[in-house]
Amino acid sequence: MAHWLIKSEPSTWSWAQQVAAGDKGTHWNGVRNHSAKLSLMAMQVGEEAFFYHSNEGKAIVGIVKVISPYYPDPSDPTHRFGMVDFAAVRPLANPVTLEAIKLEPRLSQMVLVNNSRLSVQPVRDEEWAIVLEMSR
């Protein structure tokens, strides 16, 4: 199973709102970037992703799971981009901040560090485990 990371500005869509959406989850629409699209297309139902708060908080705050495979994003007039649905799984006991991630040498290859603008990105298995360890 692959792991992922998705970003959201809390002022637009927060972890609290994601939790409130429950098992029905939310449509992750609005992605308009090719790299992000490739990750969305590769996602399988049941795979988990870190939920990262950008701008305010700048931390991984929870885990979501994919509850629907990739399908067209009706909000895209060009019909080039699609989306998946995510539902909240659980919060992290302690959010893992971008600062802490940057200080951890074993996470120096994370896309979050190297390509900070990419809103949907893959996470390596070892990176996933290290972040979970840091959240305890």
Next chain:
DNA sequence: GCCAACGTTGGC
């Protein structure tokens, strides 16, 4: 609020 990094657009 600034600005660097990056992606996209459009003129040529």
Next chain:
DNA sequence: GCCAACGTTGGC
């Protein structure tokens, strides 16, 4: 097909 101009993202 190149590349300058522009818009957006997101850390600082």
